Amino acid sequence: MTEAARPIRVVVVDDHAIFRSGLKADLAADIHVLAEAATVEEAIAAVAAHSPDVVLLDVHLPGGRGQGGREVIAGCAGLLAQVKFLALSVSDSAEDVVSVIRAGARGYVTKSISGAEISDAVRRVAGGDAVFSPRLAGFVLDAFGTAEVAVEDELDRLSARELEVMRLIARGYSYKEVAKALFISIKTVESHVSAVLRKLQLSSRHELTRWAADRRLL
Template sequence: MDTEPIRVLITDDHPVFRQGLRGLLQALGVEVVGEAESGPDAVRLAAELRPDVVVMDLHMPGGNGLEATRTITRTSPRTGVLVLTMFQDDDSVFAAMRAGARGYLLKESGAEEIARAVKAVAAGEAIYGPEIARRVLTYFAGMPHPRQHAFPQLTEREREVLELIAQGRGNADIASALFLSTKTVRNHVSNIFMKLHVADRAQAIVMAREAGLGDSGKT
């Protein structure tokens, strides 16, 4: 059974680039339904033509591609935005992600990579070029993990006890899980309450769960 071709709107302020990209996409069986040379043009044409994908440059004299991306993803949720730009700095990458772009490629990307990205975005997937993906992974790898960095005033053993408290487990259960005596667990619990400045177990559970602890105990 034949499938409908992917419908694409190209947004870029350089006519020669638009022409080249149009030829590339059409050769791959993609239907280019329109071209825009600014962000406002892209917003207007996206609403009018309802393409599957808008290929969006970020920095254009006639209007900001980020603002256009934000508007299109809000007003035309079935249309995916694929950023295709020369800029690979972190500010541009993460601003585009926050604006709702499903993909981010550099203009130096090869034809196969662009085609694969257009198909992925049309299918509702998120896709990033290799260099962009490395930046994203590096960024998130550098973010503090709540289980590792929450409550630095606690010892490692006290954090383990707090993790189990956050799961709703009682002192006897905690003692069994950590191979400790119930008295030792009670001492740890008292120290935790004192260090966290909480009055009871319920307050400790709330504080721990807000920091991301206790998830592994949920069903």
């Protein structure tokens, strides 16, 4: 089978088994479901085990620290370069949309869309596009407006790995938890945190959390 013909490999994450079954049945033939998960912990384990092209991710999930889909993305931070997340939820609130996009999702669609539409969204996200249900795109444009330019200038000081570490530390992860999530040593985490604090001119992880919260990076 050629690369162009290879099926798009996905993991489906939702805490309702009936919905997962229906979604699998509705996906097009060129989309192959590798695994399913119902909780934050199961989702992180499934993504780590299968390294799918796309994760179809419900925003609200049981388990973990109670942060749902955002926590799954954070827990898979070391895989974000190759795994893309598409949020799929009944919620169409601006808060849910913006928070999961800030966490690293490539798109957000509501569960009211058809099987053909979700299949198309999966293909587009797998290809590198950002995909949103029509009325949700405005939330993202409002949230990532001109104020985002200053934030991007500050974030440009950080390397890709430092940015990953910064986000996890700012969300309250311990050094040990960050090390486990990114598959690096605790000593390496400590070095990255020191570099982040120095580059952002901050003196502690508590200041870092406030800095990230003020810029809506959590």
